[in-house]
Amino acid sequence: MNALRTLALAWAVMSAVELAVAQTGAALNPVRGKQLYYDHGCYGCHGFNGETGVRRLVGTGSSTLESADAFVAFLRLRADAKPLLPSATMPSYPVTALSDADARDIYSYVHTFVLHEPDPKGIGTLQSIVDSAKAPYTSVATAQDKVTDAMARLNVLLPREAEQTLALSAAPEHLRANASVYVYGAHGFERVHRGTNGFVCLVNRDAFLYGDAHFKPTCWDAGGEATYVPVMLKVGEMLAARESAEAIRTAIDSGFESGRFHAPDSSGVAYMLAGDVDLDPATGLVRQASPGHYMFYANHATNAQLGFTPDAKRNDPTLPVVSTAGAGGAHGLSYIIVVPGQAHAHDHPKD
Ligand code: HEC
Numbered sequence: 001m002n003a004l005r006t007l008a009l010a011w012a013v014m015s016a017v018e019l020a021v022a023q024t025g026a027a028l029n030p031v032r033g034k035q036l037y038y039d040h041g042c043y044g045c046h047g048f049n050g051e052t053g054v055r056r057l058v059g060t061g062s063s064t065l066e067s068a069d070a071f072v073a074f075l076r077l078r079a080d081a082k083p084l085l086p087s088a089t090m091p092s093y094p095v096t097a098l099s100d101a102d103a104r105d106i107y108s109y110v111h112t113f114v115l116h117e118p119d120p121k122g123i124g125t126l127q128s129i130v131d132s133a134k135a136p137y138t139s140v141a142t143a144q145d146k147v148t149d150a151m152a153r154l155n156v157l158l159p160r161e162a163e164q165t166l167a168l169s170a171a172p173e174h175l176r177a178n179a180s181v182y183v184y185g186a187h188g189f190e191r192v193h194r195g196t197n198g199f200v201c202l203v204n205r206d207a208f209l210y211g212d213a214h215f216k217p218t219c220w221d222a223g224g225e226a227t228y229v230p231v232m233l234k235v236g237e238m239l240a241a242r243e244s245a246e247a248i249r250t251a252i253d254s255g256f257e258s259g260r261f262h263a264p265d266s267s268g269v270a271y272m273l274a275g276d277v278d279l280d281p282a283t284g285l286v287r288q289a290s291p292g293h294y295m296f297y298a299n300h301a302t303n304a305q306l307g308f309t310p311d312a313k314r315n316d317p318t319l320p321v322v323s324t325a326g327a328g329g330a331h332g333l334s335y336i337i338v339v340p341g342q343a344h345a346h347d348h349p350k351d
Helices: 003-024 030-039 042-046 068-076 100-110 124-134 143-154 160-168 222-240 245-258 310-315
Strands: 180-185 188-193 200-204 216-220 269-272 277-280 285-288 293-297 321-323 335-338
Touching: 030 042, 030 100, 042 143, 068 100, 143 245, 160 180, 160 188, 160 200, 160 216, 180 222, 188 222, 200 222, 216 222, 222 245, 222 269, 222 293
Parallel strands: 180 200
Antiparallel strands: 180 188, 200 216, 216 269, 269 293, 277 285, 293 335, 321 335
């Protein structure tokens, strides 16, 4: 068979598939597509049924949703733009991150979405439910809702390069080039660069454990790599597998019990110089949610020991504070957090 005929045949097969997709919405593999829709974090921004989130994927009349070709082309749109930092305007999915076949299966799944939007007018109770659902984190939301919501927001695959840049932005400049880097993928964190200076950087996603959806780019020293990092990797693995927060807590606890995880026995530093980072699905922007800071392994230090008071901290944000909020915090993976600042510079005598 000559090349031209092969090509013609392939085209004919493809057209038939296209046609079937257009007619039934199911000729490809929507079941696989569903899994991929979760694996690639589409649901994080578009909702579980494409009906919520930053942009509806159903009932909009958008031409992007009318053919698999247009759909795949749209996913590739930003492939060459390579934004420096991820922004929540639709990320780029180059063919290296999402194959054509996978993208088409996602398309066939998205095509099964049905718009269920009720017409609530005149139904008082329903309208009030709709209204309260529009205001996130009102008193109606329980702590459990908050954790679940934070998990969905954090379980998002960012474009790899952007994730890597974000991870390294936690370190002081002179440590970035030779640090090891992990990025978050469909199965949790995977190492993409093996460094030589003993530092390990990744965009930590454990904030859901305390009900936050902040991404936390962090770079740990070698002591942290042996102690904190294995716990953060475990959290990432289980988050990617969509395990419950309860299951994740249990796994952390039993890891410490079995000796698989352990707190450091000497002091050390983890850098979070980019601060906590918010990915705002409404505006599509990444913004700093807390100032950059140094974190020193606290080895069971307490705020009382530091003389910490909330009032004093309000007056002087550079004061150190102990944090035990993250994964393993109860088992000694705590930090003394210090926000660098100019506040005390004038106190130092010049000699
Ligand atoms: C970080 C948030 C985010 C993620 C993750 C995300 N999207 Fe989007 N998506 C958006 C935003 C915002 C828009 C609309 C604005 C734009 O064009 O950037 C959009 C638009 C789209 C559109 C165009 C809709 C239209 O009306 O034309 C499609 C199709 C789409 N996304 C599919 C996907 C698929 C498939 C995935 C997973 C592989 C995905 N998105 C992951 C944020 C996201």
